Amino acid sequence: MSANLYGDTTSSPNKDHIISVIVRDEPRVLTRITSMFARRGFNIKSLSVGTTENPGVSRMTIVVGGDDNILQQAIRQLEKLIDVIKVLDHREEKFVDRELVLVKVSITPETRVEVRHIAEDFRARIVDVGRYALMFEVTGDEGKITAFIEQMRPFGIIETMRTGRVALSRGSNADIPAQVYTENGSKSLEPVLGDVEI
Amino acid sequence: MNGAQALWQTLINHNITTVFGYPGGAVIPLYDALTGFPEMRHILVRHEQGASHAAEGWAKATGEVGVCIATSGPGATNLVTGLTDAMMDSVPIVAITGNVPRALIGTDAFQEADITGITMPITKHNYLVRSANDLPRVLAEAIRLARSGRPGPVLVDVPKDVQLELFTGELTAPHARPELPAPAEPAIQKAIEVLKKAQRPILMVGGGAMDASKEIIEFARAWNLPVITTLMGLGIFPAGDPLWLGMPGMHGSVAANRAITNADVLIGVGLRFDDRVTGKVSRFAKNATIIHVDIDAAEISKLVHAHIPVRGDAGKAARYFSEHATYLENKEWHDKLQEWKERYVRHPVWSAGYAIKKIVDQLTEDDILSTDVGQHQMLAAQLARFQKPRRWLTSGGLGTMGFGFPAAIGSALADPGVRSVVIAGDGGFQMTAQELSTLIKYRIPVKIAVINNSFLGMVRQWQELFHENRYSEVYLGDSNPDFIKLADAYGIHAVRATNGEEMDSAIEAWLNHDGPSLLEAVVPNEHGVFPMVPAGASLEEMVETHEEAKQKQ
Numbered sequence: 195m196s197a198n199l200y201g202d203t204t205s206s207p208n209k210d211h212i213i214s215v216i217v218r219d220e221p222r223v224l225t226r227i228t229s230m231f232a233r234r235g236f237n238i239k240s241l242s243v244g245t246t247e248n249p250g251v252s253r254m255t256i257v258v259g260g261d262d263n264i265l266q267q268a269i270r271q272l273e274k275l276i277d278v279i280k281v282l283d284h285r286e287e288k289f290v291d292r293e294l295v296l297v298k299v300s301i302t303p304e305t306r307v308e309v310r311h312i313a314e315d316f317r318a319r320i321v322d323v324g325r326y327a328l329m330f331e332v333t334g335d336e337g338k339i340t341a342f343i344e345q346m347r348p349f350g351i352i353e354t355m356r357t358g359r360v361a362l363s364r365g366s367n368a369d370i371p372a373q374v375y376t377e378n379g380s381k382s383l384e385p386v387l388g389d390v391e392i
Numbered sequence: 393m394n395g396a397q398a399l400w401q402t403l404i405n406h407n408i409t410t411v412f413g414y415p416g417g418a419v420i421p422l423y424d425a426l427t428g429f430p431e432m433r434h435i436l437v438r439h440e441q442g443a444s445h446a447a448e449g450w451a452k453a454t455g456e457v458g459v460c461i462a463t464s465g466p467g468a469t470n471l472v473t474g475l476t477d478a479m480m481d482s483v484p485i486v487a488i489t490g491n492v493p494r495a496l497i498g499t500d501a502f503q504e505a506d507i508t509g510i511t512m513p514i515t516k517h518n519y520l521v522r523s524a525n526d527l528p529r530v531l532a533e534a535i536r537l538a539r540s541g542r543p544g545p546v547l548v549d550v551p552k553d554v555q556l557e558l559f560t561g562e563l564t565a566p567h568a569r570p571e572l573p574a575p576a577e578p579a580i581q582k583a584i585e586v587l588k589k590a591q592r593p594i595l596m597v598g599g600g601a602m603d604a605s606k607e608i609i610e611f612a613r614a615w616n617l618p619v620i621t622t623l624m625g626l627g628i629f630p631a632g633d634p635l636w637l638g639m640p641g642m643h644g645s646v647a648a649n650r651a652i653t654n655a656d657v658l659i660g661v662g663l664r665f666d667d668r669v670t671g672k673v674s675r676f677a678k679n680a681t682i683i684h685v686d687i688d689a690a691e692i693s694k695l696v697h698a699h700i701p702v703r704g705d706a707g708k709a710a711r712y713f714s715e716h717a718t719y720l721e722n723k724e725w726h727d728k729l730q731e732w733k734e735r736y737v738r739h740p741v742w743s744a745g746y747a748i749k750k751i752v753d754q755l756t757e758d759d760i761l762s763t764d765v766g767q768h769q770m771l772a773a774q775l776a777r778f779q780k781p782r783r784w785l786t787s788g789g790l791g792t793m794g795f796g797f798p799a800a801i802g803s804a805l806a807d808p809g810v811r812s813v814v815i816a817g818d819g820g821f822q823m824t825a826q827e828l829s830t831l832i833k834y835r836i837p838v839k840i841a842v843i844n845n846s847f848l849g850m851v852r853q854w855q856e857l858f859h860e861n862r863y864s865e866v867y868l869g870d871s872n873p874d875f876i877k878l879a880d881a882y883g884i885h886a887v888r889a890t891n892g893e894e895m896d897s898a899i900e901a902w903l904n905h906d907g908p909s910l911l912e913a914v915v916p917n918e919h920g921v922f923p924m925v926p927a928g929a930s931l932e933e934m935v936e937t938h939e940e941a942k943q944k945q
């Protein structure tokens with residue numbers, strides 16, 4: 195049992211949920227979205243944003259921490275934002291998620307080879323070579339990245355930088371059918387208002 | 393035509409011909425252009441907060457968009473309270489603010505404020521317009537957004553040079569009012585099945601059903617459902633109807649709160665289960681299957697789990713229920729409710745409650761009553777008997793002191809045919825009392841009642857009940873103005889009543905005065921508002937008297 199935002203107990207456990215938010219690519223959109231999370235006390239565990247194949251449309255992958263009530267509220271509150279075209283709850287379908295991380299590991303003449311071997315096992319790429327450190331690039335799901343970091347920890351991790359997770363649902367369908375972009379209605383992408391900042 | 397002219401013309405094309413505003417450097421071009429639009433009525437308020445509440449008053453009374461205007465920086469930030477209030481109570485207003493010229497944005501220029509940043513969490517949406525040609529389109533969209541779906545405030549920020557820029561675009565025609573979504577049939581069918589079997593059903597109606605009054609009345613009568621109206625929903629169901637149980641929540645009626653606790657089915661329509669309504673959420677309507685009808689999906693199961701969620705327009709849903717009605721006799725339940733209805737507080741002859749009862753008894757069903765926030769607000773909500781929707785203007789969600797008086801100005805201008813009365817406390821009235829200037833400038837016949845108990849009464853009540861009478865910083869009696877002289881200073885007729893006997897004649901002189909007038913009721917300060925559900929307690933723990941409240945401590 196855990197207490198939700200409103201002091202009521204619920205039986206759904208706290209865990210991380212991954213959602214995709216398709217938004218109009220306008221100034222302040224990121225602020226609107228993050229400020230909604232902040233104001234309502236929802237926890238963003240990770241957030242990645244990028245443009246899409248459709249001009250004027252960006253896509254965010256957000257990992258939300260909390261129980262099912264919080265996730266549901268977050269989704270519904272997102273759907274109310276004018277800039278949000280669609281929210282995809284990845285609980286509903288199979289998806290692929292990936293994260294990229296850069297890891298700088300300390301090496302000595304004695305550990306150099308061992309570190310390289312472990313990296314090969316993880317298919318981590320070396321992106322920088324120094325006398326006292328190697329920098330690796332690893333992509334993968336959360337488990338793989340965590341395992342890699344744990345393996346490297348004994349050698350001395352100098353620093354890491356993770357991009358946050360990105361996700362796409364599996365299959366040949368697009369998450370957002372093309373006609374969504376042209377349909378009339380408040381959620382559609384009207385021709386972008388000159389250079390109005392929304 | 394320049395941007396400023398295009399802005400005025402767009403408002404006029406949308407049938408918006410009254411705006412509340414206050415000029416300043418960043419909107420001088422707007423005010424300059426205004427001289428060319430004699431059909432536009434601009435009401436000069438004395439503080440931008442007044443403009444925002446007046447726009448709210450307009451919108452709450454009519455259901456149409458209210459518009460307020462302010463200059464950049466301090467003018468714009470003065471709108472913040474009104475915008476937040478409108479957001480909380482779903483009031484459709486559009487705020488137009490000036491901003492520094494485009495080239496100066498982001499430089500900390502004189503009177504620059506990032507008003508779109510500031511108002512992001514307190515508006516449905518906001519815009520910073522960067523070209524004159526976009527103005528009509530943005531305004532049209534803002535107006536549409538303000539009143540579509542769940543209504544709310546929208547802000548349009550217009551840099552000064554955009555107002556002056558040559559407009560070469562086309563003026564847009566108003567958007568059609570968007571059709572509201574009908575609820576899905578399976579959901580509502582399920583609700584009907586559950587309702588048919590109910591032994592102790594209640595219908596609870598909030599401000600979201602304001603435009604569905606007719607359908608709600610039919611629904612309740614067809615099914616013989618007892619009706620509770622929230623603070624925001626007062627008037628949607630006629631108070632004179634035997635099915636009406638009053639208001640729920642912290643200062644709700646005994647009948648309403650007991651009905652909620654004992655109900656086996658609760659249908660909530662157009663409400664959001666505010667904590668002032670539910671009390672302790674986990675014990676709210678704990679015996680009931682909850683059916684929640686709302687247009688805003690985010691409200692469903694936000695606070696109270698809805699066993700049967702019905703997303704859609706209140707009016708359409710209510711009509712569907714009426715069309716599939718089963719008259720539920722439930723005699724035992726109705727008898728019980730009737731018995732609880734007999735339990736209401738009787739106010740001693742000279743008290744705020746007595747004064748307010750005398751006032752509300754004089755109101756016709758067409759009069760609009762606004763209130764400020766505090767004890768007088770809760771007393772008015774308990775005592776007034778609204779027969780129609782949009783006759784009651786109060787700040788529910790935000791509880792904004794200073795709201796009542798400017799809101800009454802807005803409603804009085806919206807419909808000069810109805811009488812606008814405001815009941816305010818001595819504390820809250822002083823928060824926007826400068827609008828007495830506005831009243832006199834345009835001779836707006838608002839009737840103001842100041843219930844002077846020499847205290848920030850509601851805070852005093854809490855200090856009394858929960859902080860062992862430590863009256864910290866709530867006494868006003870040593871420094872209140874002479875309210876009669878204050879009104880007089882503005883040229884406004886005023887009368888005073890200091891006891892029960894004076895009240896009748898004072899009210900008569902006050903209400904019958906031709907034009908704006910003020911009534912000061914000087915009342916004792918020791919009375920609290922009851923019944924009361926202490927903060928954090930459940931509705932079952934409602935207390936009916938001061939003594940009972942102290943005992944529970």
Ligand SMILES: Cc1ncc(C[n+]2csc(CCOP(=O)(O)OP(=O)(O)O)c2C)c(N)n1
Nearest residue numbers: 766767768791793817818819820848849850
């Ligand atoms: C802007 C604002 N500030 C503070 C409060 C907190 N508050 C709620 S009720 C109240 C007392 C109101 O006193 P008064 O206007 O004299 O009305 P009364 O309760 O005496 O009827 C206060 C200070 C508020 N609601 N709004």
